[in-house]
Amino acid sequence: MDIKAYIESGILELYVAGSLSDQENQEVYNLMQQHPEILQEVLEIEAAIIKLTASTSREDNNKILQSIKDALGFNSNTTKVVSITKPKYNWITYSGWAASILLAAGLFWTVNQNKQLESDIKISKTQESLLEFQIESSKNSLKEANTLISVLRDDNITKVQLAGQGNFANTYAKVYWDKESDRIFLDAAGLPEPPEGKVYQMWSLKLNPLAPTSLGTIDDFKADANKIFEIKNANDSEAFGITLEPTGGSASPTMEQLYTLGVVSST
CATH class of the missing domain: 2.60.40 (Immunoglobulin-like)
Incomplete structure (x- = not known):
């Protein structure tokens, strides 16, 4: 199997994104157990996505906050004179609209946090699999080392x-x-x-x-x-x-x- 070509095929990105079928996910998972290079690539892809998601979330939250400020007129540098005439919309209307925007922002933040949590859980499971793989490899290496030592010391070899x-x-x-x-x-x-x-x-x-x-x-x-x-x-x-x-x-x-x-x- 050409590991480099498999990594460059883009299937690992689809695996991380959750866009593969159950069978394809299982195939990728099996290859991760067999090839440390594939497992490492999955970890790096997930880490990059988390970093990008965190950066995008901060930017989107800033935009939402800015839209609320614009709606309430908090960004104007000019001094406004309060009119004695009855405004077209009262403060309750503005408050309701602002509350809707805040609710939308809150929902966006909640969804984003859930995605972050799911990603963290997935990375944790992947890292756990990597640790199990390393432990098993260490056990096998120790067994092989002991076998080899006995061979080297055997005069009949x-x-x-x-x-x-x-x-x-x-x-x-x-x-x-x-x-x-x-x-x-x-x-x-x-x-x-x-x-x-x-x-x-x-x-x-x-x-x-x-x-x-x-x-x-x-x-x-x-x-x-x-x-x-x-x-x-x-x-x-x-x-x-x-x-x-x-x-x-x-x-x-x-x-x-x-x-x-x-x-x-x-x-």
């Missing part, structure tokens, strides 16, 4: 250095292979972020004859801050390699885009 290849000599990676549980932990901190439309793909290799088996693509490379990935591997691997492939992966490795390669030690 096979460690494989993956060196940079060809034009990508400056890249590197490490593989920690737990054969008993048929999984590897890939430390890909030595790889640059893949360009748009590309993903890294992990390969298990047999060397004689050369036979690559895909272990899958690393789709969440950019989102993972630690760049450590757990990958299933039930193969009798003799080497591991990482190539850069189009989104979705390839049936066979693109050797011109072979970033790293490492042979499993026989000892």
Whole structure:
């Protein structure tokens, strides 16, 4: 999913404005849970709307107050002489009209406050969801860290250095292979972020004859801050390699885009 294009589509503004269907609202909410960038964008949109609403409310209230002053003749700089003739409208009429204007202003203020309250509640719920997401992420990170520590300290774990290849000599990676549980932990901190439309793909290799088996693509490379990935591997691997492939992966490795390669030690 192209997060940037989704954010720029305008659907998040419609979500904040309450203009989407229930199904669309649910879809946006689910994506907010999955992608912190989308959740942050929603928070920023809501904050901007609150700021704009507050500014507009003060301006409209000033206009209403000014109209009341104009109606009652409080803004004239000239001194008025009170006529001894009977006025066309008495002060009760003016008072009633002014009261109507004040009532309208009061209703406007009440509606505006209700909208502000609804917006505050919505932001509060969004922030609560963000906090829950952060707490859950922290729990998962701690669990992953403990698992990784146990792997690194296990003498039975096979460690494989993956060196940079060809034009990508400056890249590197490490593989920690737990054969008993048929999984590897890939430390890909030595790889640059893949360009748009590309993903890294992990390969298990047999060397004689050369036979690559895909272990899958690393789709969440950019989102993972630690760049450590757990990958299933039930193969009798003799080497591991990482190539850069189009989104979705390839049936066979693109050797011109072979970033790293490492042979499993026989000892």
